[in-house]
Amino acid sequence: MESTLFPIRPEMHIILAVASLIVFGIQFFRYRKKYHLLLAVGIPCSLLPYVVESKALFYGVGIAEAVLLIVCLILAKTIDRDKEAPAEEAPAQEAAAE
DSSP, rough: TTTTTSSHHHHHHHHHHHHHHHHHHHHHHHHOHHHHHHHHHGGGGHHHHHHHHHHHHOOOOOOHHHHHHHHHHHHHHTTTHHHHHHHHHHHHHHHHHH
């Protein structure tokens, strides 16, 4: 793919993708939140245009990444938020029991 299509050099893009895979992978195993797993897999998928040089794939990956970020935002604000609520309520329930 042309170097003008990405705002950063390919080496930096690869480093960013690998770092995000490691960080979000660890976060998924620690907290078991679905959006961490989606980000751990989705961000490295942005490297696909380097492998297959196709404008359709390039724009398809861009649209897929935008959809992925929207889905992760929705998951973080809805489903995965429910997992945090009991942990926050536990000290309040203990204090009320005393």
